[in-house]
Amino acid sequence: MTQTNNNMTVNPDLAMERAKCNFNVLEVTHIFDGGERNTLQRKKIEDVALNSGASKDALGEEHMSPKEKYENAVRKSCIYATMMKNELAELSGLESFGVSSPVIRRTADAFFKEVSPFLLHLGMFVPTIMGQCTPEQQSYWLPRALDMQIIGTYAQTELGHGTFIRGLETTATYDPETEEFVLHSPTLSSYKWWAGGLGKTVNYCIVVAQLYTKGECHGTHPFIVQIRDEDTHVPLPGIKVGEIGPKMGFNTADNGFLGFDHYRIPREHMLMKNAQVLKDGTYVKVARHGKLTYGTMVFVRVVLVNEVAFNLAKASTIAVRYSAIRRQSKPKPDEVEPQILDYVTQQHKLFIAIATAHALQLCSTWLWESFSAVLAQMKGGNTDTLPEFHALSSCLKAISTSDSAHLIEQCRHACGGHGYMISSGIPNLYNFVSATRTYEGDYTVLLLQTARFLVKAYEQAEAKKPLTPTVSYLAHAFSGSRATWDNSPDGIIRSFQALAAGKTAVCVTNMRKRMRAGLSQVDAWEMSTIQLVAAAEAHCRAVIADTYRKEIVRLTANSSPNVKVVMDQLTTLYLYYWALERTGDLLMFTSVSQKDLVDLQIAYEELLLKIRPNAVGLVDAFDLRDELLHSTLGSYDGRVYERLMEEALKSPMNKEPVSDAYSKYLRPMMKGKL
Numbered sequence: 001m002t003q004t005n006n007n008m009t010v011n012p013d014l015a016m017e018r019a020k021c022n023f024n025v026l027e028v029t030h031i032f033d034g035g036e037r038n039t040l041q042r043k044k045i046e047d048v049a050l051n052s053g054a055s056k057d058a059l060g061e062e063h064m065s066p067k068e069k070y071e072n073a074v075r076k077s078c079i080y081a082t083m084m085k086n087e088l089a090e091l092s093g094l095e096s097f098g099v100s101s102p103v104i105r106r107t108a109d110a111f112f113k114e115v116s117p118f119l120l121h122l123g124m125f126v127p128t129i130m131g132q133c134t135p136e137q138q139s140y141w142l143p144r145a146l147d148m149q150i151i152g153t154y155a156q157t158e159l160g161h162g163t164f165i166r167g168l169e170t171t172a173t174y175d176p177e178t179e180e181f182v183l184h185s186p187t188l189s190s191y192k193w194w195a196g197g198l199g200k201t202v203n204y205c206i207v208v209a210q211l212y213t214k215g216e217c218h219g220t221h222p223f224i225v226q227i228r229d230e231d232t233h234v235p236l237p238g239i240k241v242g243e244i245g246p247k248m249g250f251n252t253a254d255n256g257f258l259g260f261d262h263y264r265i266p267r268e269h270m271l272m273k274n275a276q277v278l279k280d281g282t283y284v285k286v287a288r289h290g291k292l293t294y295g296t297m298v299f300v301r302v303v304l305v306n307e308v309a310f311n312l313a314k315a316s317t318i319a320v321r322y323s324a325i326r327r328q329s330k331p332k333p334d335e336v337e338p339q340i341l342d343y344v345t346q347q348h349k350l351f352i353a354i355a356t357a358h359a360l361q362l363c364s365t366w367l368w369e370s371f372s373a374v375l376a377q378m379k380g381g382n383t384d385t386l387p388e389f390h391a392l393s394s395c396l397k398a399i400s401t402s403d404s405a406h407l408i409e410q411c412r413h414a415c416g417g418h419g420y421m422i423s424s425g426i427p428n429l430y431n432f433v434s435a436t437r438t439y440e441g442d443y444t445v446l447l448l449q450t451a452r453f454l455v456k457a458y459e460q461a462e463a464k465k466p467l468t469p470t471v472s473y474l475a476h477a478f479s480g481s482r483a484t485w486d487n488s489p490d491g492i493i494r495s496f497q498a499l500a501a502g503k504t505a506v507c508v509t510n511m512r513k514r515m516r517a518g519l520s521q522v523d524a525w526e527m528s529t530i531q532l533v534a535a536a537e538a539h540c541r542a543v544i545a546d547t548y549r550k551e552i553v554r555l556t557a558n559s560s561p562n563v564k565v566v567m568d569q570l571t572t573l574y575l576y577y578w579a580l581e582r583t584g585d586l587l588m589f590t591s592v593s594q595k596d597l598v599d600l601q602i603a604y605e606e607l608l609l610k611i612r613p614n615a616v617g618l619v620d621a622f623d624l625r626d627e628l629l630h631s632t633l634g635s636y637d638g639r640v641y642e643r644l645m646e647e648a649l650k651s652p653m654n655k656e657p658v659s660d661a662y663s664k665y666l667r668p669m670m671k672g673k674l
């Protein structure tokens with residue numbers, strides 16, 4: 001066993017990997033964090049939050065009953081929330097603590113193997129107050145929410161409808177006599193369903209309901225609604241609330257249901273930044289864009305790109321470290337069993353996961369900056385950039401969550417049987433991330449939103465009208481010839497753009513054909529949706545590839561030579577991987593030949609070998625403390641087998657030498673006495 005500086009016993013294979021890494025790991029950490037200052041700040045926050053040991057459980061969460069798990073999650077949420085109010089607020093440098101800080105959010109992961117019941121409070125309740133309230137409403141609600149005097153959630157989805165927001169059934173009918181809204185759930189399918197924290201934790205929630213005033217329906221609007229007594233926590237009269245039951249993941253989030261029986265709230269509890277109901281019941285539209293009430297969802301879609309990049313970084317750290325210590329099979333009889341990381345197929349599974357974590361992390365920062373710019377313009381009353389941003393955030397949310405879930409599962413495959421253990425950490429990561437593909441807008445549904453924008457942009461390009469930046473490549477779609485293949489990074493990115501343009505063109509052509517053949521526009525669109533989803537996916541891949549490449553070139557401009565090399569290798573790997581995944585499309589829409597593709601496959605395999613010696617260094621650069629990984633397979637010291645055994649011995653099943661089930665069932669059955 002090898003000793004490191006701080007006297008930690010490290011598995012010798014991992015120590016050897018670290019010794020052969022040829023680049024400065026800390027420099028890459030700074031790139032991933034967005035600069036040295038951010039790394040220092042992150043480390044300080046992690047030290048304060050994690051060094052006290054407050055995040056640890058006496059008994060592993062996985063051995064607790066659902067009720068114990070929930071209560072334990074609330075206990076730790078309260079500890080973490082108190083830390084945020086006290087020590088962490090100042091350190092994070094945020095005006096309003098925690099609300100938009102990925103570091104605070106990530107550090108919280110050390111406290112929860114699943115999720116905090118407060119996630120929706122900070123993730124959606126507070127952002128909705130910030131985004132949908134008038135200044136007066138904000139000054140009343142925000143301090144109470146930030147100080148955790150009230151805890152809230154976001155209740156939009158109903159039993160009958162999640163995707164189709166305009167189809168929600170909960171009603172909020174204005175009564176000018178009492179200056180109140182009457183909230184009502186007219187059907188079973190109108191019951192709110194899913195909101196995190198609603199089951200048992202929160203006492204307030206944002207409720208999205210159909211607004212009726214003066215006999216007219218004005219569509220869905222947000223309201224802030226008290227559902228439990230602020231002192232006793234008992235549900236208020238007219239409220240039917242509870243928890244929805246066990247799920248694939250999110251089992252500490254007490255997702256809930258909620259129904260209203262003619263439940264009254266004051267007029268001022270409608271969130272009135274974008275639309276108002278006056279005392280006499282007159283409806284006044286304030287916003288210049290009809291979809292601004294969907295703002296919290298857009299915010300969360302942006303945040304999620306960062307969130308899944310982080311979770312993918314965790315899964316790849318676990319799988320790469322494990323693959324460095326795991327030895328299996330004997331391809332060369334005279335040599336020792338190789339580390340499984342030496343198998344090229346294993347590298348193929350894992351290095352794309354590392355590269356994707358980088359790509360999504362850098363895209364998320366870029367997306368966040370674009371979002372800030374759109375918000376700044378909207379403050380000045382200009383909503384022109386919103387449609388493009390909605391299209392962009394929709395596809396990035398869809399692709400980042402879907403790719404991350406797929407790659408986390410691939411990391412599990414890469415860990416063989418041990419990856420299936422809860423203690424490996426990977427099942428919890430997968431259960432969490434696979435939900436992100438559905439919530440906040442399902443994958444297909446969001447890609448179809450992007451496709452709407454692409455088709456419109458294509459028609460603008462056809463009419464030689466100006467295009468917005470992310471679709472400017474569509475202007476080249478009318479050259480009449482196939483894009484010229486060239487295997488340089490820029491050449492591959494141009495080819496990805498050609499694929500997106502080509503696929504969009506095919507959709508438009510097919511829809512026009514179908515309409516000429518007599519189909520309505522809606523039916524022609526519906527018949528083309530498989531290809532529209534594929535076009536939006538291709539567009540998103542082109543955006544990610546272009547952004548990742550540009551950002552890496554910019555961020556490594558002053559890096560040391562070896563860091564430049566390894567970062568260039570990772571971006572190139574990302575481009576080769578996706579080109580090889582899309583060979584059929586490339587043959588359709590570019591001049592690529594069979595020989596070009598065979599050469600590209602060989603170049604890809606050689607690239608895997610070049611990255612191999614730096615693989616552990618690359619995941620170390622994510623700088624994920626053991627407390628965040630929660631993994632027997634992925635800890636920094638690589639004591640995998642010791643940890644697996646330690647965890648197995650903690651199982652309550654091992655507390656008694658003979659299980660009660662023996663005398664109750666096994667023995668009678670075996671003795672023929674059952």
Ligand SMILES: CC/C=C\C/C=C\C/C=C\C/C=C\CC/C=C/C(=O)SCCNC(=O)CCNC(=O)[C@H](O)C(C)(C)COP(=O)(O)OP(=O)(O)OC[C@H]1O[C@@H](n2cnc3c(N)ncnc32)[C@H](O)[C@@H]1OP(=O)(O)O
Nearest residue numbers: 098099105122123162163164165291294390439440441452
């Ligand atoms: C410290 C802690 C901080 C952070 C925490 C970190 C991490 C995570 C944070 C929190 C989250 C944690 C857990 C979340 C749990 C889950 C919560 C939820 O799921 S909440 C519910 C979410 N629900 C959805 O997302 C529903 C999806 N459906 C829709 O968005 C819409 O219905 C849909 C877009 C599908 C269609 O809307 P519709 O009104 O029917 O529009 P239509 O199709 O007719 O289009 C009309 C027109 O409007 C444009 N448009 C649609 N949406 C938007 C938008 N948001 N912005 C701008 N424009 C929009 C649409 O493109 C179309 O335009 P054109 O006519 O084509 O021009």
Ligand SMILES: Cc1cc2nc3c(=O)[nH]c(=O)nc-3n(C[C@H](O)[C@H](O)[C@H](O)COP(=O)(O)OP(=O)(O)OC[C@H]3O[C@@H](n4cnc5c(N)ncnc54)[C@H](O)[C@@H]3O)c2cc1C
Nearest residue numbers: 154155156157161162163194195196435438439440441444
């Ligand atoms: C873990 C978790 C937490 C959640 N938390 C919250 C919360 O806090 N608050 C809240 O309000 N909601 C929450 N939700 C609900 C979530 O937002 C919805 O489940 C999600 O938006 C999908 O909607 P749906 O369930 O109605 O799916 P559906 O729309 O019924 O989708 C079912 C299938 O139909 C397809 N489909 C639907 N419409 C179309 C279409 N127009 N074209 C093509 N295909 C279509 C979808 O692609 C999908 O394959 C949560 C969900 C989960 C899983």
